[in-house]
Amino acid sequence: MLFKNISVIDENFNVLQNKNVIIKDQIIHFVGDEIPQEMDNYSGEIINGKNKLLMPGFFNLHCHVPMTLMRGYGENLSLNRWLHEKIFPFEEYLNAQHTYNGSMLGIAEMLSFGIVSFSDMYFFSDAVAKACIDSGIKANISRSIVCFDDSDVTDLQSFWEAKILYDEFNGCEDGRIKVEMSIHAEYTSTPKVVSGLADYAKKIGAGMHIHLSETESEHQDCIARHSLTPAGYMNQCGIFDVPTIAAHCVFVDEHDMDLLAEKNVSVSHCPVSNLKLGSGVAPVSKMLEKGINVAIGTDGVASNNNTNFFEELKLAPILQKGYFHDPLLVSTTQTLQMATRNGAKAQGRQESGVLKVGNRADLIMIDLDKPHLTPAHDIISNLIYSAVPSDIVMTIVDGKVLYKNNEYLTIDIEKVKYETKKSTDEILSRINSKI
């Protein structure tokens, strides 16, 4: 696949114009000014790059993709009523088929929003994995573990599901699918289970995905329970001895941040969800200053209510500027790096997240010829602050085009919409018949 005379965002996150890019199999094979001779007899696809930008795709570092079925379900309710009256009853009737359907719908949405890879935490995770395999998107999937009693981790059904998930899917599709371990959060687990899972993750070499200090009560209650912040607690249990993605981190303190930096924990910042649920504003600018690998996540669609990454890209920097009253906090380049390179790094995908020769071709193409991207004083600024989803005209994962000009190439979107409607109708009718 040859992109001719296209603008690119290079490995230093500068915009270079009039480049030629060749993708061969899964790999970015060539980026340069002249088309190499080997292409003289090339008869494959040629993309005219005029007014187009080729760049790394987005990495959505925190998601619960099956919750796409619960988009806008229980709006304008308190967190407690929302969970107990809406989300938990809905989840009670969720089965593997519903989960697959909801995942396909969420993945379709993500591909149209330029997301090439996501990190997921939920249950029925084999259905999530299958949706990823079928659709062609990349993902780090985890079956999250919750425990309120005295069990060992190996006593838990959820642990065995996580283990089977790992054994069956980790590294499959040539590494496109990875499986991680997951503790849901401090307040939904016990030290015994957390330590047990940390030991298991260490043994098998798996990464970890957790919620950390999302709400003030979670943070304070943990201190009351363990005389440790959630970060201190997770570290003491050994979680941070494996590569960890800590979602949210709204209430982390100075010491927590030093610890996250020291232990190379990646933070998944979810600005829309943190505001919408009334949690607050994570100290992202300070985390970046401390050298923490901060990536960006949408969280589940039930608390967002979409995976439009341009919203997160814009909100992440302006929220720091506005909340801390400093318009210089978090530059456009830093933001772009969080959404791409840092996300790939957090997923253990060093071969992705940056457009350079030898890397996996996990890329998106942007149409720059739009009124709202005119004039183009600063293309990176236009991308972070002015672009909208329909500017994304192509999403490529491992060199394969999955989405192009509003069309899905691996997903029968009409079928997915039909199936998800059937799934939600079925679940709602069960809920209603119980009431």
Add this chain to the structure above:
Amino acid sequence: MLFKNISVIDENFNVLQNKNVIIKDQIIHFVGDEIPQEMDNYSGEIINGKNKLLMPGFFNLHCHVPMTLMRGYGENLSLNRWLHEKIFPFEEYLNAQHTYNGSMLGIAEMLSFGIVSFSDMYFFSDAVAKACIDSGIKANISRSIVCFDDSDVTDLQSFWEAKILYDEFNGCEDGRIKVEMSIHAEYTSTPKVVSGLADYAKKIGAGMHIHLSETESEHQDCIARHSLTPAGYMNQCGIFDVPTIAAHCVFVDEHDMDLLAEKNVSVSHCPVSNLKLGSGVAPVSKMLEKGINVAIGTDGVASNNNTNFFEELKLAPILQKGYFHDPLLVSTTQTLQMATRNGAKAQGRQESGVLKVGNRADLIMIDLDKPHLTPAHDIISNLIYSAVPSDIVMTIVDGKVLYKNNEYLTIDIEKVKYETKKSTDEILSRINSKI
């Protein structure tokens, strides 16, 4: 124009399904279940409303539309450097033709984002008015007045420009264009000029558009200078005796809010701009509680950097929830009302902003058949939290379709992009040759 079997957002901001809507001339002529007999011989345009939503268009209550030319110009700078090194030098070379071009570009963008009317504050405002007339959008336009010396208002060139603008354009195009008076802000004017303009506005029956308590220093410096907050000061000068749109109001206190409510001042809340410039978060939920007519604005594109109203629609409520740690603040219906009905009211357009028989047809049509709007547990929630600009498939002002399926019907968009590029190139080359 007949919309058949379409969902609508009615005057109570409920979603009704399977309605038939007739637009005749500028007016919403019929909304109902059965198509009236008078339509039996109708041979005009029929829109199939399947999976579509017809609703009031958005009112952008604070804008500097010619600044579209400065999109992303001077990113990642302090406010002071941005203004003095970038914006002011650029504006020095701006002429009426540039202003017209920039306005056309900004209007094109707004139409694609579902904005049917906007309130503008800038200079070369006759060029802004001409762009509104040519494009078909509605607008309340003002030539803002700045004064640092001992002049009377009638000594000012800008006052005469405002007067001529009013005399020439107010009420033209059957009321589509209105002209307001404008004091830029307390810190850029004198009590003499503010009072003088208030008197003039009272005399001619014009509305007023001002910046109010946008930054903390503006708010505090005003108190130091006048022993009054900006709201108290503007009120003392008589500004609030005419219908006023006060943009920003980030730092208004309890007394200010009571005053704004008492004097029926409309507030234009600009959440993206307030964050991006490092100003802060306006107490919108409290203002709504106090019965203030709060509308929504994008501010100029130089500090936003687009007019994507879905961003403002989503950020307005979630920012209140997150900043004040209460997920119940600002409901989806309140948000929708701010963006439509409240904006129309603030512009003195009581005949618009709500979809009901007899009102002006200032409407947008949304395509609901999108992955990111599926499932549809709650259409209003999907609209506020999940929709993206490309879901808007039609923008209608005064019964005339201005934008439909990515096409502009009154704007030659290729010409506008070409002309704005020429304008910015010209200005930049003058700036560079001066340096």
